[in-house]
Amino acid sequence: MIQENLKRITATIPDGVTLLAVSKTKPCSDIMEAYEFGIRDFGENKVQEMTSKYEALPKDIRWHLIGHLQTNKVKYIAPFVHLVHSVDSLKLLAEINKEAVKCNRVISCLLQFHVASEETKFGLLYEEAVQLLESDLYKQMHNVNICGVMGMATNTDDASQVRREFGCLKQIFDDLKQSYFSGISDFKTISMGMSDDYLIAIEEGSTIVRVGSSIFGERDYSKQ
DSSP states (O other): OHHHHHHHHHTTSOTTOEEEEEOTTOOHHHHHHHHHHTOOEEEESOHHHHHHHHHHSOTTOEEEEOSOOOGGGHHHHTTTOSEEEEEOOHHHHHHHHHHHHHHTOOEEEEEEEOOSSOTTSOOBOHHHHHHHHHSHHHHTOOSEEEEEEEEOOOSOSOHHHHHHHHHHHHHHHHHHHHHTOTTOTTOOEEEOOOTTTHHHHHHTTOSEEEEOHHHHOSOOGGGO
């Protein structure tokens, strides 16, 4: 079933867009089925779960942390995480930088923005991102690489609202690129779009879509 789903989904994703298989709550056997199809990018939202899967699975998997990340958990993923999608504060970015120094790594990160109407979602406002990027503390960080933005649309059936919110994130990306990352080729990632709305996200400029239930089936929330 998983490989059939992947065959269907990958046919809809253009070159230049990465399919991130969201494997949270799913067993290693499911991940291996996707791996054998050719998927190498997997997303987890819980540090402990991602760490245990990293230990158990092939080392050429690129692990993405897509959930809210607490500063006291950064040290567990710093040795291997490929991309942190959910940087929503200067404090968190500073902790990632500190742990990256210990691991002699530069960790790639996305700034997460709040573009949805739901207050429950995490993320920066544009003004907060500007404060972060202009802070002396950020300018002293050499072991983090901000390479783009991430956001989630409102959980709604209103496709026009979803499109507006994705368009807002793309505009934020464009503004940051022009003002702070002009000429920096690494700043190129827009992580937006999930199982229900990834096609709209791609139309609005997404470069990474985070697809879980459409690949693996509905999540078992008892394992959350």
